Amino acid sequence: MHIKIVNNYVPPVPTAPSAGVEEEDLLHAGETYDVNFVFPVKPLESDKLSLVPFIPALHLPLFQEHTAPYPEMFAYLPFGPFPTVSSAASLYLKRVQNDPSSTWYCVVDKTRPPSPGSAGLGGAFAGIIGLLAASRAQSQAELGYLLIPPPFQRTHVTTHACALLLRYVLDPPALGGLGLRRAQWKANAMNERSVRAAERLGFRREALLRWAMVLPKGKEGLEPPGWEEGREGEGRHTVLLGLCWDDWEEGGREHVQALMSRVQ
Template sequence: MSSIEEYGANFCFPAKDLESDRVKLTPFLPSKHADAFYAIPRPSYDYLPFGPFDTVDEFISDFLEARIHAEQSCMLFAVYDKTKASETGKADGALAGAIGFCNASASNLAAEIAFVLISPKFQRTHVTSNAIGLLLHYALDLPEAGGLALRRVVWQASPLNEPSLKAAERMGFKREGYLRWVYVMPEGKPIGNGRERRAGDPKPHLLGRDAIILSLCWDDWENGARRRVDAIMARTA
């Protein structure tokens, strides 16, 4: 039995490795990846409605177990930069972060790319674009090409998170809408939507956050988005 079978990935679609020439995604296993992920320079959680986590045990219990493993709609992958294989002495290369799906629905043939937690050390390289591209291929390709043949892939971002919005649009996502007050941010978050809560709000000390919704659908994929994504993945810089 493989380690992913032992862990029992609770995802509504098959959990498997995804790989390009330069990046590999593998289902995130707490026993295998949590300590290593926590040891690398951590990404910012400022715009996210969860985290940061003070300890690796908190990361496992509050994020991996409570948010990912508990939901059939969620899946997290460890992201490896294969171009670092010679430096690390490992075929998979260096652990660069994590990425995954949320709000996945087998009945509606849809999923959202989420949990984009790429270490600052690997940002502005080929890693993020290849990781996103692998998820898009898995979601939108037909089964004979190894995909799920989903109809819709979603991306959400804070309106203030320009790097996230630019990354999505660069990969072919199209803006669809603006959701106001969609998240109550955890205590200590420095970035919300910049607007005050009304008197009598039950959580007056917690910021609110808006979201911009983008999507890339099967017809976009077949009409040029796949070629665009492949070209971006093939770039070396």
């Protein structure tokens, strides 16, 4: 018997609750904002820094304004830089608003006076950090979207921002955390600074994912063997690191707390 093979695959239509949100909607404040995230989202705070749940209407203009002068911040990322607020909104809509496994936090440096336009934050706008690939079923989340402008780099900001998210992800509910089993970190293999930052926090290098990503046109990466002229999209190797609940309970929590206490 001869059976003809067909393939009627059609890409699925986004089903996220906010799939009907447009870029323009993100930039207009309403009485409520739906973060559309798989886990609860709440403010996190240390003595020097606070992480505020990201509200696009309030924080996207700050994000765009404070990162636009530093396009080098996006050298190892598959997106950015953002010359306009609209371009930043487009990225946020696609990667965060319509993805229930991702969320952003606004990073606020409490040791500096408020930046122009950020009076309500209680300090200076110092970038963003987020969670992605978050899963209840797999009990894990990935720290990512770490974008700290140069004026706040090599200070306490990055350490405290990452530490606050690690405590939220890995601490048990009795201590105010989610009690997940795994925190993950992925870095462009060319970005040694990111890998070192993760290892300093206690993440263990687990794997090198070769040719893990096809980069957008214009991003510097690796040329595959047999590269054809005119072909778009260079490649990226990705370093995979993990910090798990047993690491956390066997000294990881104390290590991160010590880092927070040391940095100025």
